Amino acid sequence: MSNKTAALGADIAIGVAGPLLVLVLWEALVRGLAVPTYVLPAPSAIAAQVVTDLPLLLGGLGVTLGEAAAGYAIGAAIALALACLFVLAPVLERILLPVLVALNSVPVVAFAPVALLWFGMGPASKIAMVTLAVGFAVFVNAHHGLRAVDESAANLLRSFGAGPLRQMVLLRVPAALPSIMNGLRVAVVRSMIIAIVAEMIGAYKGLGWTIFEATQQVDFLRVWAAIAVASAASMAVYGVVNWLDRRLVFWR
């Protein structure tokens, strides 16, 4: 028990020490070599900029998070439903899976012009792109997990008289949960990236738009401040999903 706590403490210490060391080195390097701000600002300067720009950055973050969350929810829901449907109706899978694979082989960002054309410069186009990106990540993992179920366990349920739907609810979905959670975790970071990139390509609001605008105004410190806020937010959400994963897939 105390051993475990100690190990956990060590893990956290290493987890904190690594980034801290990088920040210190970064700061020292920038100051020591007098690197100009437009090449690379010091972490302390970025932190100060975050504080000054806080209302602006938080406003942008709110918009970006909202788009990412909406796209994430829609994409994950569609992906899970589709994965279940494919396992229940293999005919559908044979028809639709090749289409999905073909779509997935193109980077989602390539769809940005089409998304802007169809859904406009507002949040709808960002949500559509996040939906696509999250959908693929979750679908691939969920589909694999639902199909990789131990056949003997499925046979046991069949011997109890369980049809495909009961097998899905009682066995396949819970057995696929580790795989599904994996997809959901990968999709978190992806949803933030896609939302920001989509905003940089064309938007009225959001962190990506702030980055784009600041670049246009040659305000590199603000660019870095926006990046810092975006990555901090990504890490926080990622942490929450990781925690959820450990709670839900406790038997692993």
Add this chain to the structure above:
Amino acid sequence: MMAGGAMPGRTIPQPVEAVPETAPPIVELANVSKTFGQGRQEVSALEHIRLAIGRGEFVTVVGPSGCGKSTLFNILAGLTEADPGASIRYGGQPRAAKELLGKVAFMPQRDLLLPWRRVVDNAILPLQVEGMSRAEALKRAAPMFPEFGLAGFEKHYPHQLSGGMRQRVALMRTFLFERDLTLLDEPFGALDALTRSLMQRWLLEVWQRHQRTILFITHDVDEAIFLGDRVVVMTARPGRIKLVLDVKLPRPRDAEIVTSPEFIQIKRQVLAAIEEESLKSFQQATGG
């Protein structure tokens, strides 16, 4: 369902006689064969199996591994179709194997407990499949925990249990699925000798109390004789029935019975049959 007069000698020690003759058999197999694969990869797993099991009987099947015992069970559980020409009668009705799905209580060789379900929830799984509410299923299961040596472990997860306890959860799950025929596939195969012998006696008690019809697979000759009313000896691949022996040992049986002359006499016959078979297949293999 009480079997009444069809089940002599359950409580008063007396020889078990004529069970298959007096009661109509629960299950009757004739000409059951099973071939896997095609052409050069063809494997004949079962050949012309003929077997009838009466209500309340405890029949054991013993044979070397790979002789098709699990295949026979998969057919009886409805999971695998037998080759064309087989006749399977269940409850007097001719049936295709798949019509037996949901009608036979089947415990596969591995315990297959679901790791995300607590012990209780694993045990009531078949009841939930039948559509019973969790609350009602729990009520049904509750009195069985002490009997299966699981009192106090209801809320545990499978990975927290020993091998013997996991098997008892799997057995309890099988017994909660009340069907006319119960199939147990090497339930004690992975247990150490001591636990195994305790579990054998415990299983006999549970069987007598619940009055089930059991078909039990094992590769252990002692276990087959100790448990069974009848022992079915199977040959190495392709699995055929070599010999069926009535075991007229009194019940309840205790551990010492394995040293009794009657037991040893039966064991000698079983071993001789197995010996003869392995010799035959050895000669075939060496071309001698």
